[in-house]
Amino acid sequence: MNGWSALERFLRTDPRDVGCAEAMEMLHIYAELTAAAGPAERRYPGVAAHLRACGPCGEDFEGLLAALRGDGG
Amino acid sequence: MAPADSGVEEPTAAAAGLDAESAEWVRALAGTGPRREAALARLHEMLVRIARGEVRRRGPRLRITGPELDDLAYQAAADALLAITGKLGQFRGESRFTTWAYKFVIFEVSAKIGRHFWRHPAVPLDAEDWDRLPDRFGFDPAREAEWRDLLAALHRAVDEKLTARQRAVFVAIVLNNIPLDTLVIELATNRNAIYKTLFDARRKLRAVLVANGYMGHEG
Numbered sequence: 636m637n638g639w640s641a642l643e644r645f646l647r648t649d650p651r652d653v654g655c656a657e658a659m660e661m662l663h664i665y666a667e668l669t670a671a672a673g674p675a676e677r678r679y680p681g682v683a684a685h686l687r688a689c690g691p692c693g694e695d696f697e698g699l700l701a702a703l704r705g706d707g708g
Numbered sequence: 709m710a711p712a713d714s715g716v717e718e719p720t721a722a723a724a725g726l727d728a729e730s731a732e733w734v735r736a737l738a739g740t741g742p743r744r745e746a747a748l749a750r751l752h753e754m755l756v757r758i759a760r761g762e763v764r765r766r767g768p769r770l771r772i773t774g775p776e777l778d779d780l781a782y783q784a785a786a787d788a789l790l791a792i793t794g795k796l797g798q799f800r801g802e803s804r805f806t807t808w809a810y811k812f813v814i815f816e817v818s819a820k821i822g823r824h825f826w827r828h829p830a831v832p833l834d835a836e837d838w839d840r841l842p843d844r845f846g847f848d849p850a851r852e853a854e855w856r857d858l859l860a861a862l863h864r865a866v867d868e869k870l871t872a873r874q875r876a877v878f879v880a881i882v883l884n885n886i887p888l889d890t891l892v893i894e895l896a897t898n899r900n901a902i903y904k905t906l907f908d909a910r911r912k913l914r915a916v917l918v919a920n921g922y923m924g925h926e927g
Binding site: 637638639641642643645646647648652654655656659662663664666667688689690691692694695697698699701702703705 | 758761762765766802803804807808810811814815817818842845846847848855858862882887888889898899900903904907910911913914917923
């Protein structure tokens with residue numbers, strides 16, 4: 636990815652983005668659905684949009700997913 | 709390790725609809741005596757395992773190593789256990805109990821890493837070195853002629869269009885690469901508030917760059 640597209644991607648905002656508070660509230664539901672190969676993104680598009688844009692929440696999601704997968708989830 | 713019985717919220721009526729394993733966790737943790745103590749010990753053991761896995765997963769990107777990482781994992785597990793028992797009544801069975809519980813320990817790991825960087829910042833939180841901006845986004849120094857005007861326009865927009873709060877958050881996170889969770893501590897706020905401030909700043913900056921022809925309208 637070059638600088639232009641990285642900057643463009645950083646500045647682009649998604650109006651569906653629910654923000655950190657709601658994403659954190661839903662994270663266990665979203666992660667469990669994702670781990671089960673369920674339609675997490677389709678069911679919760681606002682959470683998906685947030686996790687794509689927010690580094691810390693995205694990192695928490697990856698961590699929870701790794702915990703579930705390591706746990707046979 | 710085990711918190712006292714007091715302070716645990718009553719499980720909700722929805723507990724009746726839980727899967728068997730989750731229902732057993734809720735019953736044991738909401739109870740008293742040896743059964744509760746055993747459940748707390750088992751949960752603590754699981755939380756330590758998840759916390760250690762999480763700090764190992766994040767470890768390569770952190771300037772924290774060895775025993776300090778392990779301490780962080782144990783502290784995260786202990787604090788998560790307190791949070792889980794204190795909020796047991798808020799578990800509504802929308803996931804398995806263990807998934808809900810793991811979420812708390814992942815959040816505790818995040819918060820403790822943020823606190824670590826707050827205590828050991830690589831650069832002052834309010835430093836302002838705009839020469840770092842090209843590198844932050846991976847602009848090729850050899851092709852500076854192609855992006856110099858764009859970044860100058862971005863700098864102007866940051867100075868002229870953002871509020872003081874938006875500017876401070878942009879500088880800390882984008883220029884100084886301060887982790888968002890560290891900024892949360894520094895500014896005594898929460899992740900959602902910082903994210904919203906940065907979200908609004910990003911939207912404003914993009915609108916300026918689009919209006920001045922540096923970026924397309926699409927999206």
